[in-house]
Amino acid sequence: MQYFVQQLINGLTLGSIYGLIAIGYTMVYGIIGMINFAHGDIFMIGAFTALIVFLILGAVFYSVPVVIALLVMMIVAMLLTSLYNWTIEKVAYRPLRGSFRLAPLITAIGMSIALSNFVQVTQGPRNKPIPPMVSQVYNIGGISVSLKQIIIVIVTVSLLAIFWYVVNRTSLGRAQRACEQDRKMAALLGIDVDRTISITFIMGAALAAVAGTLFLMYYGVVVFSDGFVPGVKAFTAAVLGGIGSIPGAVVGGLMIGFIESMWSAYFSIDYKDVAAFSILAIVLIFLPSGILGRPEVEKV
Amino acid sequence: MAEAVSTERVAANTNYATAIREALFAGAISFGLFVLLVGLKTDQNIRNELILVQRWGVLAILVLLTMAGRFAYVAYLQPTLAARAAARAKAPAVAVEPSALRKNWTKLAVLGLFLYPVVIVALVGLQGSLKWVDNFGIQILIYVMLAWGLNIVVGLAGLLDLGYVAFYAVGAYSYALLASEFGWSFWILLPAAGMMAAFWGVILGFPVLRLRGDYLAIVTLAFGEIIRLVIINWREVTNGSAGISGIPKVTFFGIFNFDVSSPHYIGKVLGIATSGAYYKIFLYYLILLLAMLTAFVTIRLRRMPVGRAWEALREDEIACRSLGINTTTTKLTAFATGAMFGGFAGSFFAARQGFVSPESFVFLESAIILAIVVLGGMGSLAGIAVAAVVMIGGTEILREMQFLKAVFGDGFTPELYRMLLFGLAMVIVMVWKPRGFVGSREPTAFLHERKAVSASFTKEGHG
Amino acid sequence: MEYTVPMPDPILKVEHLSMKFGGLVAIGDLSFEARRGDITALIGPNGAGKTTVFNCITGFYKPTEGMITMARRDGSAYLLERLPGHEITARARVARTFQNIRLFSGMTLLENLLVAQHNKLMKASGYTILGLVGIGGYRRASAEAIDLAKFWLEKADLIDRADDPAGDLPYGAQRRLEIARAMCTGPELLCLDEPAAGLNPRESHALNALLNDIKDHTGTSILLIEHDMSVVMEISDHVVVLEYGRKISDGDPTSVKSDPKVIAAYLGVEDEEIVEVLTEVGDDRVIEELDAEPDRDHGPPDSASMLAGPVTDTIAHSDDEERVSVMRGASKAERIEEREARDRAAGISGQPDDKRGGGE
Structure with a gap:
């Protein structure tokens, strides 16, 4: 039982990170109907930015309180990562909006390849380890919970709350939802569609940057190719939850996190990704629009 | 006559003004994008700790290149492209008899x-x-x-x-x-x-x-x-x-x-x-x-x-x-x-x-x-x-392209840039030709004559 | 129009058809027949469930209840609600067109018609394998398929544009091409979903000619949904009228035309206009009533404001009931029925209902 709860906590931590990345996929999909394949690499850029900020802080100030260090890392990572996503949208996706559906998918894949190789070229191909930032571990009734895990869950929950407020209670969120429903009509009603889409990309990137910072803090290492696997997992999470649905992305992220930690704990760690992908396939066969997705109506 | 010249000059001037503004903006963006990831390089020292190596020169070159590129695009390339598009729109569609080379391509x-x-x-x-x-x-x-x-x-x-x-x-x-x-x-x-x-x-x-x-x-x-x-x-x-x-x-x-x-x-x-x-x-x-x-x-x-x-x-x-x-x-x-x-x-x-x-x-x-x-x-x-x-x-x-080593120094390995350029090429080609190199579709049967179907009619499927 | 000739068996029999979407009853206990060789029209106001009936017949929806029997010329009968969608065309020989035209817009007209002959050609090509290596009669079958396509292109007056992409055609021509494509599957029953929608009078005329040609020369029976009454009256032999998923009238065009329920329902008239309509039809009682005060002792008050029910929520959400329950005042036909019942009860007129339509 203790072991199970332990795995549940590990799954929750992992799932939080996936969920944060998955929101970026699902929002972009919701608003312009494309798979932003570069999003995983945006996450990686976020992690790298956080890494460099961490090193700057270490080099300039001798010692910085962990909370402040994390906060500064997160904020700088959010700013720069958002700038990346904003630029990518403007350069690679906007010219193709409204044309052929596969064209932006290909530019997104191209951007994904370019971003990871850009980081490989500029930062080198090796693993980048950092000394552990927080190492406290609490023991509650035989279950060890690390401070890192607590930070991850708290940051995720508070970000989701802010995010939920923005999407559901502000005029920006209303504009986003309107664009999601009918972009042309939204434009006719005076919504600046371009700006709304840009902001959506910025929001997605900001969440991915936070996920990147948390990832760096949790694992203490990052490498240029780290965008792919978490990216694909998060995308899987978004689809599992029902792509286009923000609560779905969180639910999907948590599910993937739980599946992975449980599978590694009880079966074989080698096949944890196989399990995650197989469960995706099985869920989609029975629920073709994911868990919380709106069913696609076949209009005849 | 004189008037026409002056309006042209004014147009050119505003064009340059826009180009400079655009270039500065692009420069600022590229500075933001590259300041940490290019300006600083994470490296491991002898004790296997990560340290930062500063590369401000490379950053400056990249930013300047972006600015120059943006300026050239807005000031020269864009007007030329617009003029060519306008000319093409004006010119009547001429049915060109395919040459022998094309037929037997x-x-x-x-x-x-x-x-x-x-x-x-x-x-x-x-x-x-x-x-x-x-x-x-x-x-x-x-x-x-x-x-x-x-x-x-x-x-x-x-x-x-x-x-x-x-x-x-x-x-x-x-x-x-x-x-x-x-x-x-x-x-x-x-x-x-x-x-x-x-x-x-x-x-x-x-x-x-x-x-x-x-x-x-x-x-x-x-x-x-x-x-x-x-x-x-x-x-x-x-x-x-x-x-x-x-x-x-x-x-x-x-x-x-x-x-x-x-x-x-x-x-x-x-x-x-x-x-x-x-x-x-x-x-x-x-x-x-x-x-x-x-x-x-x-x-x-x-x-x-x-x-x-x-x-x-x-x-x-x-x-x-x-x-x-x-x-x-x-x-x-x-x-x-x-x-x-x-x-x-x-x-x-x-x-x-x-x-x-x-x-x-x-x-x-x-x-x-x-x-x-x-x-x-x-x-x-x-x-x-x-x-x-x-x-x-x-x-x-x-x-x-080993000769590039002569240009960028011996440490330069062109292979390293292979996939980076591949990714960028994918983006550029797609933006340039969203329908691909050959967008038209060849019909599979015909009664009178075989006419290629324009890309604007074909669909891409839902699956 | 009277049916003096002995009628052959019905080609399509719809019995107790019900279709529910969640709690929404789109069709409730609908039964009708389409006779072989006839053009049967299915009419009714927007939202009456006509397209839903079509989708049930052609296998795009599986009906909640009911039986749809297709009797082929060779004597075989098919229960359409049990066949997989594609077999309805392939085996039961029912073809259809769509309200919002569904052509293969990137393929040429000829290719569109060749795709329609898929099953025949698949067999001829030995399921691709023989055809791929060039054995068997695929070449001949292919030539025959092109001939059939040519035949229908000529009928639809599209032969000149055979090698153009279908998406390039004007609207009316696209409609005709869709019909020609459906005919290339060799159907015995052709279901047309609003073939005249959006056509100008000239195109509409060409369409009527094509449909009459199909009926007269191929022996294909036609079932069509139509809004355009002139088309319905001109070409159909038999009309079924739906309102809110329920059949309110069934008969030949002239009798249906004068059925007050149909007029009220089909035209979707306002409360006061019902009176006018009845006047036009020549209902004496109504003419009498026109000058009279509403009879407050019998039935609910009859004022326009009370009866003009809300536009939304017109169809009740029922889970246990199969019947369509309609918000009071939404169904125009029901109101005519009510009025008649009330009138009869009140004994305003003792005269027989000799002038009412024959749709009952």
Whole structure:
């Protein structure tokens, strides 16, 4: 039982990170109907930015309180990562909006390849380890919970709350939802569609940057190719939850996190990704629009 | 007259003003993008700790280049392009009689491909031809064949498949395992590998055909990853990440082979000097024939009911059902046929390398193949071949650009930039030609005259 | 129009058809027949469930309840609700067109018609395998298929544009092409979903000619949904009227035309206009009533404001009931029925209902 709860906590931590990345996929999909394949690499850029900020802080100030260090890392990572996503949208996706559906998918894949190789070229191909930032571990009734895990869950929950407020209670969120429903009509009603889409990309990137910072803090290492696997997992999470649905992305992220930690704990760690992908396939066969997705109506 | 000149000058001035403003803006953006990731480099010191190395010079160069590029684009390129577009809009559409060269383009291209090794050998000798036949010829043709195979699924049937490399892997491992385990010949295993891949295509296709659009895309992607992960982890059979080596070479139908130590070595049989180039040239013709087979079958199938049903499926699945077409079997045949060619290409790949490992079957390969299909113009064999030459040939050429070392210093390795430029090229080509190189569609039957169908009418499918 | 000739068996029999979407009852207990060789029209106001009936017949929806029997010329009968979608066309020989035209717009007209002959050609090509290597009669079958396509292109007056992409055609031509494509499947029953929608009078005329040609020369029966009354009256032999998923009238065009329920329902008239309509039809009682005060002792108050029910929520969500329950005042036909019942009860007029339509 203790072991199970332990795995549940590990799954929750992992799932939080996936969920944060998955929101970026699902929002972009919701608003312009494309798979932003570069999003995983945006996450990686976020992690790298956080890494460099961490090193700057270490080099300039001798010692910085962990909370402040994390906060500064997160904020700088959010700013720069958002700038990346904003630029990518403007350069690679906007010219193709409204044309052929596969064209932006290909530019997104191209951007994904370019971003990871850009980081490989500029930062080198090796693993980048950092000394552990927080190492406290609490023991509650035989279950060890690390401070890192607590930070991850708290940051995720508070970000989701802010995010939920923005999407559901502000005029920006209303504009986003309107664009999601009918972009042309939204434009006719005076919504600046371009700006709304840009902001959506910025929001997605900001969440991915936070996920990147948390990832760096949790694992203490990052490498240029780290965008792919978490990216694909998060995308899987978004689809599992029902792509286009923000609560779905969180639910999907948590599910993937739980599946992975449980599978590694009880079966074989080698096949944890196989399990995650197989469960995706099985869920989609029975629920073709994911868990919380709106069913696609076949209009005849 | 004077007035006209002055307005022109004013226009030019405002143009420059805009260009400067745009350039400054672009510079600021690129500074933001590159300040940390280019300006600072994380490096490990002797104690294995990460330290930062400052590279402000490189950052400055990049920012200045971005500004100059943006300025040139806004000030010169954009007006020129606009003027050209306006001129084209004004000019009446002239029906140009296709020249003899254009009419026989396909035949000439095929002839050129058959003569290619001969020309190369004549130009640079037997030993010098190795690189050109192998890196350019065979490498490009493998991608051409894979892209033609995927084209059946994506270009014709309109089903988005992001896991095509799985079938390539199935073909490669089928050959690698059966040939090294039982010593069966390539000529038996080639169709077997194709069948195997087609079987897996059906296995994958069956449960996912209900899914549409991006759901299908992610499940195919997941399938590709599952196959790769199983190959990595099923160590008893596949030898895991270490891969399988010592895969037997292809023989010339058993008449002679390319194994120097064998009594039937081609050099001994034909009485010529020993050279590794024979095998490469033989492989070149082999993959050329396999690719030609793919093209031939695709062309034939398009004129058959099943091929028309694929295209109809891409255009409108509901209408297909209303015409009595069994959409499930139609989709399955598309999956299976595409997978079969992937399997052929895979077994060829294994025979050529003599070594297979999961490294060769990552998602990036699927993405590259899909990119070639889309960049070429979905459905168009010629366009796809051109896209493969441009994208694969282009990145291969980067390997050859050692002279760049003279420009950027000895530490510069052009290979490193290969995939970075590949990714950027994908973006640029797609933005430039969203419908691919050949956007129009060739009809499969005609009454009076064959007219190409403009890209604006064809659809891309929902799946 | 009277049916004096002995009628052959019905080609299509719809019995107790119900279709529910969640709690929404789109069709409730609908039964009708389409006779062989006839043009049967299915009419009714927007939202009456006509297209839903079509989708049930052609297998796009599986009906909640009911039986749809297709009797082929060779004597075989098919229960359409049990066949997989594509077999309805392939085996039961029912073809259809769509309200929002569904052509293969990137394929040429000729290719569109060749796709329609898929099953026949598949067999001829030995399920691709023989055809691929060039054995068997595929070449001949292919030539025959092109001839059939040519035949229908000529009928639809599209032969000149055979090699153009279907998406390039003007609207009216696209409609005709869709019909020609459906005919290439060799159907015995052709279901047309609003074939005249959006056509100008000239195109509409060409369409009527094509439909009459099909009826007269191929023996294909036609079932069509139509809004355009002139088309319905001109070409159909038999009319079934739906309102809110319920049949309110069934008969030949002239009798249906004068059925007050149909007029009220079909035209979707306002409360006061019902009176006008009845006046036009010549209902004496109504004419009498026109001058009279509403009779407050019998039935609910009859004022326009009370009866003009809300536009939304017109169809009740029922889970246990199969019947369509309609918000009071939404169904115009029901109101005519009510009025008649009330009138009869009040005994305003003792005269027989000799002038009412024959739709009951």
